[in-house]
Amino acid sequence: MKTNHDCIVTLAHVTKYFDQSRPVSLWKREHTRIYALKDVSFTLHRGEFAAYAGPNGAGKSTTFKLLAGLLRAQQGQVELFGADPCVKRIEVMRRTGVLFGNRSELWWDHPVRASFEWKKAVWEIPDDVYLAQVRKLKELLDLEPLWNTFSRELSLGQRMRADLALTLLHAPELVLLDEPTLGLDVLAKRRMIDFLKRANQELGVTLMVTSHDMDDLAEMANRLLLINRGHLAFDGNYEALMHMTGDHRLVRLMTSAEPPVPEGLSLVERSGSRCTYRYDGSKIHTPQLFTLLAGIPGIRDIQLEPENIETVIADLYRKWSSEGEAAE
């Protein structure tokens, strides 16, 4: 297996479709072809932390399954470490960790420890690597209190932590995480995000994560891949995304009287004397904004903040959706 270059994941002009057939009458069936991915290309280099996002049905899970060797593309090339994951499944899986958020790899009726011992045997992890990884993961994910607990007795957050540690046990170079924060409470999510960042920075693990929580992704990843209707719609960092969507910012005002809407600003929300406006930071600079706000009487407080990434992405999805409908 080729191991040269820093390129860990390569998708080159990948197209994946599913042929479906449904009965329309007793004798006739209607055949349709659903495209999950259309000519998708990207590469992932060693040490990168990429977020992979998109609306429901955009093709995220299909991409992950292609990368994990669970699906085969009809066209194009999928390579992990320079090899096709379907053909060189065993070699690729020794270097890759895969975790789907709603699926557990733990042995339900055994203590957490037993799942780790099982993985050591199945992955043939050498003793020294196993001991070092267990020590590191126990510390990073605070697993010691869970070590002898039955997997069936863990809370969702604890289970995710144990599952994540199990995914990293064989010291994979690449980790694919599908919705790792799914269903976690605020604290558990916080710990998960912190851990993933540390795994990327301290252990040098290359990560690719999907989530619907854009704030989480924005905090974790330094690269964002957005997919829409099977097409790679965006590939870059968050600054580039902001540049593409417009540098939307919010200004919140608290006034003694109901304020007017200044020119160039759009009203987002009004609740009594509190108002929230949106403006494009690339068109209206801060001094200019203050000049506009100076015309509003009775201002008691002003707050400026960038638009929430969730809102930016939601607007983007909405735009794509209306463009898609128009195209159809």
Place this chain on the structure above:
Amino acid sequence: MADKIRSVLRLLRLYARMDLNWVLQDFKAALIVICAEIINNLTAVSGILLLAVRFGGAGGLTADEILLMLGFFELADGLCYMLFGGFNVLHISRRIGRGQLDHMLIQPRPLPVQLLTEGFMPVSGSGGFLIGILLTAAAWIRLQLAVTPLRLFLLLLYILCHILLTLGQSFLFGSAAFRNPAAGEELSTLILDLNGRLGRFPLFGLPRWLLGLLCTVLPVGLLAYLPSLALLGRLSGLVLALPVCVATAFALAAAGCFRAGIRHYLQYSCNRYKGMGHRS
């Protein structure tokens, strides 16, 4: 090759240890499971055995011969369950239909090796096997059968055939779950239930065409009836090889269908996922 065998043995040891740990960790629950399995197996054989005792035999066999047939069935089926009964390896359509093959495909082990080892439960799954040994030994003594090398060879050969037939049918019909996961989820269970119900009956006296059907296409007659006749020395010639031929045919067909199913799985995956029964 030697490495592969060593690797399989290591995995079998791992699953045996995990099974033992499961029993020791929750001994009461494990004991209940084992006892329930023993009772279930005894119940399954008792009906036909009592009928045979009451009427001085059944289906052309004496009560003791019926006991041998039932003992053989429990022995072979118990061994099959002990080797492959864990975590739905034997009920393979459940794994396929529930989308759980993904868990296997992300392991750095060949699929056949995983299928060969993951279901091994020598402690918690040994109830049927133990009952089988006891019943076969009791029948053997009562019938005063001589322990000859040929008879022992036939016993082992037919146990292997029974296992191949059971696995073969389960994988052959269970492979339909690749194409229709929801509808096919319990296909293996249906086949195994059918074998369990019909495989314990003596088939003597049935019309020839039906007997032929039950010894080839739906080979319940090869699970215990025909092997027990062979062990009793009532069969000779080519018919002795029938279980081997049919078992081989089923095993090859199952391997082909399962491989085709895996190819289909890699094209379409599974449109559903249920965690039920996965590693629990």
